Amino acid sequence: MDMDWKNLDFAMRPTAGSIRLDYDGQTWSEPAVMREATISLPIGAQALHYGQACFEGLKAFSLQDGGVGLFRPEMNARRMRQSAERICMVAPPEALFVEACLRAVELNLEYVPPYGTGASLYLRPLLIGTEPLLPVMPSSTFTLLVMVSPVGPYYQDGFAPVDALILEGYDRAAPRGTGQSKVAGNYAASLKSTLEAKAQGFPINLYLDAREGKYVDEFGTSNFIAITRDQRYLTPDSPSILPSITNDSLRQLAKDMGLEVVQAPIPVSALEQFVEVGACGTAAIITPIASVTYRDKKIRFGNGEAGPVLTRLYQELQSIQYGEVDDRHGWITRIKPTSQRPHHQ
Ligand SMILES: Cc1ncc(COP(=O)(O)O)c(C=O)c1O
Structure with missing residues (x-):
C-alpha cells in the first residue's frame, strides 16, 4: 500500500471495506464483509x-514484532x-462485537500503518436503529x-499543549441524561459550542457540570485529567461524563508508577492547584492543556510545555500499544488469520 503514513491526518479514507451485522429482532447475523x-x-x-444511534472508537496498531494488535476491544464492546x-437499542454480545472488530482489521491489514510511523488504524463501530416507525419508540x-x-499520529508537531475554554452558555450533558453513553445526539449537541470555542481561538472546550456549573466535567471528546503538585492523578467523578477507556488505562499506569489516583468531583476553583492538565482519549492518548480560560481569566498549567508526568504516562501507554514493552495488563488482542479463530457461537 502506497501511502504517506507519516503525514496522515485524522480523517476518513477509502479502505478495503467494512464489516456489517444485522439484528432482525431475534438474532444477530454473522459478520459479513461490505465492500x-x-x-x-x-x-x-x-x-x-x-x-x-451509538458508536465506539478504538485503534489497531502495528506491533514492534511485526504483528497487529487491537487495544482493549472488549472495553468498547461493554461500553457499546x-x-x-x-x-433502548440491542447491541451485539461482547464476543461478537470483538469478532466484528477483528474481522474489520483483517479485511484491512494493508491499511494498518507500519510500525514506526506513529500512525494507526482507527475503528469506528456504529450501531443504528433501522426500523421505520413514526411514533417515538424503539x-x-x-x-x-x-x-x-x-x-x-495525532501530534504532527510533537506533543504540543493547547489552550482550552470554558463556555458557560452551553452544557454537554444533563446529570441524568446521556452523558455517560456514546450516543450520536451528544455530539450533535456539542457542535455549536465547539465551533464557538474555535472561533474564539480555542481548539478545545471544557464543560462544567450542568446542574450547578461548579464542577469540571470533561472536554467535548475527551476526559479531563490533572496532576497535582504532590503527584496525585485527579479525574472527575461525574454522572455525566463518558467513561474513557484511555483514562481507565492511564489510571492503571499511574498506579503502577506509584501515583495516588483520585476520582472525585473537581470544583472549577481547584483548577489553579494543578501543575499538569490533559485531555485524554483514543485519538491522541493525551492532549496536554496549557491553560483553561474561565470568565476572562486564563489559568495556566506548568511552563507551557507538556509536563513530565503526563509525558511519561503518554509514552508508557504508547509503548504498550506498539508492543514495545510487556503487555502486563493484557490490553492487546492480537489479530490472527481467520483459519486460526474459532467459529462464533
Ligand atoms: C465525550 C468523550 N469523552 C471521552 C472520550 C475518550 O474516550 P476513550 O478514551 O474511550 O476514547 C471520548 C472519545 O471516545 C468522548 O467522545
Whole structure:
C-alpha cells in the first residue's frame, strides 16, 4: 500500500471495506464483509429521526514484532452495550462485537500503518436503529457497521499543549441524561459550542457540570485529567461524563508508577492547584492543556510545555500499544488469520 503514513491526518479514507451485522429482532447475523461505503436504509429508520444511534472508537496498531494488535476491544464492546441499553437499542454480545472488530482489521491489514510511523488504524463501530416507525419508540431491528480508516499520529508537531475554554452558555450533558453513553445526539449537541470555542481561538472546550456549573466535567471528546503538585492523578467523578477507556488505562499506569489516583468531583476553583492538565482519549492518548480560560481569566498549567508526568504516562501507554514493552495488563488482542479463530457461537 502506497501511502504517506507519516503525514496522515485524522480523517476518513477509502479502505478495503467494512464489516456489517444485522439484528432482525431475534438474532444477530454473522459478520459479513461490505465492500461499498454506503448503506441503504428506510427513510423512516429510527436512527435518522429520533437519534437511535451509538458508536465506539478504538485503534489497531502495528506491533514492534511485526504483528497487529487491537487495544482493549472488549472495553468498547461493554461500553457499546451500556450506550445501547440507555437508548433502548440491542447491541451485539461482547464476543461478537470483538469478532466484528477483528474481522474489520483483517479485511484491512494493508491499511494498518507500519510500525514506526506513529500512525494507526482507527475503528469506528456504529450501531443504528433501522426500523421505520413514526411514533417515538424503539426500533426492533438494528445494524452494526465497523468501518475503519488509517489515521495519522495525532501530534504532527510533537506533543504540543493547547489552550482550552470554558463556555458557560452551553452544557454537554444533563446529570441524568446521556452523558455517560456514546450516543450520536451528544455530539450533535456539542457542535455549536465547539465551533464557538474555535472561533474564539480555542481548539478545545471544557464543560462544567450542568446542574450547578461548579464542577469540571470533561472536554467535548475527551476526559479531563490533572496532576497535582504532590503527584496525585485527579479525574472527575461525574454522572455525566463518558467513561474513557484511555483514562481507565492511564489510571492503571499511574498506579503502577506509584501515583495516588483520585476520582472525585473537581470544583472549577481547584483548577489553579494543578501543575499538569490533559485531555485524554483514543485519538491522541493525551492532549496536554496549557491553560483553561474561565470568565476572562486564563489559568495556566506548568511552563507551557507538556509536563513530565503526563509525558511519561503518554509514552508508557504508547509503548504498550506498539508492543514495545510487556503487555502486563493484557490490553492487546492480537489479530490472527481467520483459519486460526474459532467459529462464533
Ligand atoms: C465525550 C468523550 N469523552 C471521552 C472520550 C475518550 O474516550 P476513550 O478514551 O474511550 O476514547 C471520548 C472519545 O471516545 C468522548 O467522545
